[in-house]
Amino acid sequence: MTTAPGIWQPHDSEPAERREVSVPTGLGVTLEVSAAAELAWTVTELADGVAEVEITPDRPTVVRAAWRVPCVDVTAFWAADGGEHRGLPPFWRKPRTAALEKNAPVGCLVGAGDVAVCTYAVGEVVRPVRTRTGVVEETGDFGFWAEHDAAPGAGLVLRLDLSRRPFATTLADVAAWWRTRAEPVPDVPRVARMPAYSTWYAMQQHVDAAGVERQAGPAAALGCEMIIVDDGWHSDDRGRGYGYVGEWEPSAAAFPDISRHVARVRDEGPAYLLWYALPFVGRHTALWDRVQPYTLAYKEHMNAVIVDPRHPYVRELLAGHLSRAVQEWGMDGLKIDFIDQFAVDDPPAPGPEADCETVNEGVRRLLALLPRECLVELRQPYVSPGLWPYATMIRASDCPLSPAHNRQRTVDLRLIAGPLAVHADMLMWHPSESPERVAAQLVNVLFAVPQISVDLTAQTPEQTETLRFWLAFFREHADVLQHGDFQPARPDLGYPQVTASGGDQVITACYAPLPVEAPAAGTLWVANADASTEVLLRVRTPGTADATVFDCRGRTVSSGPVSLSPGLHPVTVPTGGLLRLDR
Incomplete structure (x- = not known):
């Protein structure tokens, strides 16, 4: 048979007397599986475009599964340990290892429009799982393989999602899948x-x-x-x-x-x-x-x-x-x-x-x-x-005074943290920092739990007002911010906009001047951490709304009714400030 390009690299240690089989997944990709044992497998359709594949050897051995997808309309590769680097790696790079004490066996190839071209996860979350992912130079495909030590009754379990749904949704489903396979997790207080x-x-x-x-x-x-x-x-x-x-x-x-x-x-x-x-x-x-x-x-x-x-x-x-x-x-x-x-x-x-x-x-x-x-x-x-x-x-791992890193790391965590509360790295600032930039730091971690780490007795009145306003917003809207439908945009650009929604509330944070979708009904909150003070609302359903703009300290800047016709509508929102739009 023809194996996936690069399933074995020259510097890899190949199992002796390996056997290779092709496993159709029903998703338009075929797994090329290799092990030094006889193999059996089952394929279970979990949803449209989503399958679970279990590959079981007849004796303990390393089992490797490889597959590839066309690298077309692709923007980024998301990995649990990817940090700030969201480019497309070459397939020949060194494999990565995930185990209980470091990393997680999951990845997502993201396409234009923030869809998941291919999201994968491995069911083993204690013992080491080795993965290799990247662009196959010979073909222009994106290649994947995953392997770990397997045994009869404890094979390699692989979840594949080629549904082309939003990447964040597919990763949330991975977390839910892991939870069904794990021991019970206590409720988070x-x-x-x-x-x-x-x-x-x-x-x-x-x-x-x-x-x-x-x-x-x-x-x-x-x-x-x-x-x-x-x-x-x-x-x-x-x-x-x-x-x-x-x-x-x-x-x-x-x-x-x-x-x-x-x-x-x-x-x-x-x-x-x-x-x-x-x-x-x-x-x-x-x-x-x-x-x-x-x-x-x-x-x-x-x-x-x-x-x-x-x-x-x-x-x-x-x-x-x-x-x-x-x-x-x-x-x-x-x-x-x-x-x-x-x-x-x-x-x-x-x-x-x-x-x-x-x-x-x-x-x-x-x-x-x-x-x-x-x-x-x-x-x-x-x-x-x-x-x-x-x-x-x-x-989030340590990133002192780096709002962009704190944002990216907390968003990454939110995508796969399952039941755990996600905390930002501690927030600090120079004593002479402006309240606007203090607020911008808080908005950069709006969808996580903020940890404050400055001398609270030495803050200026303006800095203290800013802290009081934004921490009150975190507390009041914690349910939507932490449990709502979570949709970060553009992982290839470091998440320049993030939205959470629940009930009749939508909360969007802007870190770059991208248009914000205005809902047809309910309340929209827009937190502006960007230096640009012009927030563009994209209106699809015409009507009227009440708009209130607050500065970084919670003081009302403007308030009144607005008429919204289809198209883009600029609204001035100060850096570190907040817009409330009621429709």
């Missing part, structure tokens, strides 16, 4: 979807009880319902390394009575979350010698080792530290950092005390030991749906 305050950019490692308590009241007054205390609470070291992490005792100088301190913060209203760099044990700790038989790697630049969760000793040690924060100190939750660091290349063979073969399974068992009643924040790039049962929220 309301507090996880409300604005939060973080100490990281505001205080860095110079955090102490008095400083946190000083922010608690102002944060609660602005509508922040949780405070996240980041690095610095556990040590007097301020060197930005990890040589002192692992013992997780509060600094006697900075937090002399942490339980009493937590109670004081909670009395102000916010829930309290505490940061942990989960995989690390630092060189300057008493634990250093004890964990040497149980390490995956030494990170010289971090001055710490990554411990091996395949060993019960390691899991009980780490889980005991984190559980203590909740059960003894009164924390409401945990900010768990650096799970992706468990994904080391070529991990050493586990020691004789290990009770599982893979690091992935060790991480899963470790997280399963954490208190189930507490809030848990995770972060890009550990975005696997295999982590959903152990988390309540997931945050």
Whole structure:
């Protein structure tokens, strides 16, 4: 048979005595499947243009499925770890790996009009899945392959969507599909979807009880319902390394009575979350010698080792530290950092005390030991749906003072986060920043949960008014913003416009001067983060409407009835401002 171009690259390790079969999917593409075993398969039609294919070997082996589609009218390739790069990669690039502790096995080839030319996902979300995607230079097709270790009764399960529906819709369906295949996921508490305050950019490692308590009241007054205390609470070291992490005792100088301190913060209203760099044990700790038989790697630049969760000793040690924060100190939750660091290349063979073969399974068992009643924040790039049962929220990776990156990363997360609340990276700004640009940062993360990380007691009255106005908008419209029909536009351009709708409410954020669709009825909100103050409304249904424009601080700029005829209608909305249109 003729295999898909590039199914094997010269530098790939091919399975010995591999067998190849063609699997028709009923979607106009044929899978070319390769494995060192006899193969059986089933194809299940899930919807028009959508199918699930399960390929099962008769013995344990690596199973690879490859396919291709014409690269016609294509604008971008979306991947869970794609970051800001939305171009079309070459097929010969290095394969990517997704596993429980890093990335997710999903991708989408996006075409003109933001339709999904081909969206794929793999059902395995704990063990490593390797994928290669890109332009096949010899043919002008876009090629795909996905592989992982499979066994009888646990084959390669692949979801293919060639329905040409909006790309965001197909990715939401992938998240729903994963959820049907996973263990039950607890409901996310309301507090996880409300604005939060973080100490990281505001205080860095110079955090102490008095400083946190000083922010608690102002944060609660602005509508922040949780405070996240980041690095610095556990040590007097301020060197930005990890040589002192692992013992997780509060600094006697900075937090002399942490339980009493937590109670004081909670009395102000916010829930309290505490940061942990989960995989690390630092060189300057008493634990250093004890964990040497149980390490995956030494990170010289971090001055710490990554411990091996395949060993019960390691899991009980780490889980005991984190559980203590909740059960003894009164924390409401945990900010768990650096799970992706468990994904080391070529991990050493586990020691004789290990009770599982893979690091992935060790991480899963470790997280399963954490208190189930507490809030848990995770972060890009550990975005696997295999982590959903152990988390309540997931945050965009660090991008200080970069609104565009924060927007792109939170939108990416929203597309595949399933039940989890999506949080923006912490928002910070220079003390002399204008209220308009502060508002623009907030609008850039309008469809996620904002985390504020500035000294709230040092803000100008104008900056404080801006925060109060926009955080109130987040809270009032959280249901539509976070649960409504979510349609980001133009991933190839970094999402210059994003819309969420629910009931009779439509909320659109503009990050570039693109026309905004005006609904025939209901309320349209347009948040303007662009430097251009001319918002173009595209009207298809004529009529009248009431229009109110607010500036970045919530002050009314204009208000009154407007007549809308079919076509484009410019409306002046200040940068960082908001338009309300009632039809």
